[in-house]
Amino acid sequence: MARRHSRQDPYGELDREAEAPAAPVLCWLCGRPTGKTIIWHHPVPKSRGGRDVVPMHAICQQALTTNFTNAELQRHGMDVEALLANPNVRKFVDWVAKKDPDFTASTAKKQR
Known part of the structure; x- marks a missing residue:
């Protein structure tokens, strides 16, 4: 009986070109694509009942x-x-729009 798959390509007939690259995740605030680090932020703080x-x-x-x-x-x-x-x-947001997705810098202290 013949082999069903070749030894070099065990997955055989999968169309590798059909696999599209994952769409970039956009930042909720500025709308730019996120870089390597993604922060999952609670818009409504957890202490105030936020779940999303x-x-x-x-x-x-x-x-x-x-x-x-x-x-x-x-x-x-x-x-x-x-x-x-x-x-x-x-x-x-207008300032950071021109920056690289992985750009980091310190921000000002709280204005309260």
Whole structure:
């Protein structure tokens, strides 16, 4: 009886060209593709009952926690447009839009 698969290619007839590369994961705040590190952020803090998570850059998460309290994040919820209405966050997103996906830097201290 003949072999069903060749020794060199045990998976035989799989079409390797049909496998599309995975789509890049986009940051919830800035909309840029994430790099090697993806932070899974709770837009509504867990301490305030948040369960949903969204992918973000580490620097974008730092910008949110710098500019908003947990109570403010709870009020905004999953509404990214309301967060972008803050002038500090809008300025940050416009600035970081030109950076590499794996770009990191320290952000300003909390403004409270």
